[in-house]
């Protein structure tokens with residue numbers, strides 16, 4: 017579930033950050049160098065040097081040379097933090113570089129998407145590390161942060177590739193080079209995630225327990241599934257574009273790819289979260305609340321997908337049972353192309369009204385509406401399941417009219433308050449200098465409803481006033497109620513004219 | 529899905545450039561994105577919109593033609609079936625599932641056999657004959673019904689503005 021973070025943190029630009037990091041590194045090196053030259057510090061420095069803290073590059077230069085030891089001793093005071101910072105700086109630079117090389121300038125929507133994804137990722141991994149794993153040691157925190165930073169970069173790049181793939185597929189004239197760059201990046205991400213998988217297998221078996229291994233591997237799997245999905249979609253798209261003539265099974269392939277990958281990703285994510293909940297043993301904490309909500313979201317997504325698939329199967333089945341394939345004569349006597357895709361028909365299905373369509377074209381239309389696309393003859397037996405996602409459930413609350421109190425919009429608002437919550441991080445628990453801060457999170461579905469409710473309510477007020485001009489006797493609350501159902505001026509006006517909506521008894525008495 | 533949508537949009541574009549209907553020009557805003565079109569509609573003759581050239585944007589969904597595009601005028605236009613922000617409200621632009629109340633019969637709504645050309649032709653006829661029964665702009669509907677002269681005046685000034693006078 018994506019999360020919108022209320023971020024008001026003034027982040028420095030990458031350039032400033034890089035310069036600061038470089039300056040810090042230079043300072044640290046200079047300081048280390050000075051200390052190394054001054055043997056007086058040797059005594060103090062050596063005992064404090066912890067070899068575990070030493071970055072690999074420095075360990076390799078370690079020798080019995082006293083000067084070196086003193087250098088390392090001094091370095092170990094300052095350099096680990098600076099080097100970690102430098103590593104992050106490099107990670108950012110690599111990310112930026114790959115983005116510049118592969119995607120060029122990001123589009124506005126892509127940038128927004130990346131931002132959301134980034135904060136979303138940071139938030140959930142934060143919950144995982146501090147809420148579930150409850151990491152206490154600073155070294156462990158650093159390790160987890162490193163792991164998730166790399167994953168985050170890969171996730172963001174994969175997401176960006178997906179966005180870009182969708183955008184590139186909007187144009188027939190995309191140069192081959194652009195496709196090539198995106199595909200190369202996707203393959204690289206895939207390779208990296210496989211090696212990460214191998215790495216966490218190694219770490220899991222030799223160093224940490226099975227649980228940590230499972231936590232790490234789930235993240236790898238999610239990344240792999242995402243990348244592979246985009247790659248498969250890409251392959252289908254490229255094949256389709258470069259393939260002359262009609263590829264009838266295209267949409268079937270796309271549909272099944274989507275289904276398999278979506279279900280896989282949802283199941284892995286679900287198991288991952290259940291595991292977190294069990295392992296964390298953190299009933300009644302903020303983290304478990306967040307995880308439970310995530311679980312609820314995942315399971316509802318899962319159900320939605322299954323429902324859609326059932327609808328698909330039902331349409332497919334009844335289509336095959338009721339509408340025969342067109343005969344050779346039918347096809348010959350029909351000069352027209354398929355009315356849905358405007359392409360030639362070599363095979364087709366024939367509806368009772370005599371209209372012909374491609375099998376796949378007809379199916380995707382019937383999934384959302386049970387009528388002939390050309391003549392609109394109703395094919396009623398195929399009436400789509402009212403719970404299918406394409407067709408919003410018909411809300412026929414018109415007779416009897418809804419109660420005058422504005423209840424319909426209040427419910428989501430109430431929920432909205434429920435799902436807004438804050439997360440408090442007490443940094444001093446881990447290291448004295450870490451700051452403490454709170455995060456406030458709310459769920460965008462509700463944010464969306466809240467936002468749309470807000471914009472709607474002003475819109476509704478506006479519309480209600482317009483209706484009131486036409487019907488000055490109608491109480492505003494009644495108009496608002498009807499508008500909430502119809503969401504359209506003309507319908508409400510029509511309702512009032514027909515008498516479907518009338519003033520409640522109280523106001524009738526008032527008028528008398 | 530975008531693949532089939534793209535093919536269909538390319539076919540429509542080709543057809544529109546080969547035999548353009550009278551008074552209508554339409555095509556992708558740029559070649560990089562076939563899902564965003566710009567259209568120019570000439571006001572129909574013998575109506576108050578005669579002589580005007582009205583630009584509009586069409587935005588296609590990635591599952592086009594299963595779902596209808598959205599159409600929005602990029603100029604001010606005072607008309608009963610056009611929202612104040614320029615969105616066009618005609619029944620063929622409504623998806624089958626869009627009307628939970630069942631007020632519109634499904635025969636009038638979107639179906640994959642509709643096309644950009646048919647949409648634009650319906651918009652032209654909508655300009656010629658506003659449908660004040662289902663008004664998107666109540667003000668405009670009222671003016672059109674009750675004070676035709678004022679409506680024509682506003683329309684004329686819109687026309688003048690649209691051709692840069």
Ligand SMILES: [Zn+2]
Pocket residue numbers: 354355356357358359373374377
């Ligand atoms: Zn077809």
Ligand SMILES: [Zn+2]
Pocket residue numbers: 367369370371388389390391392393
């Ligand atoms: Zn038919």
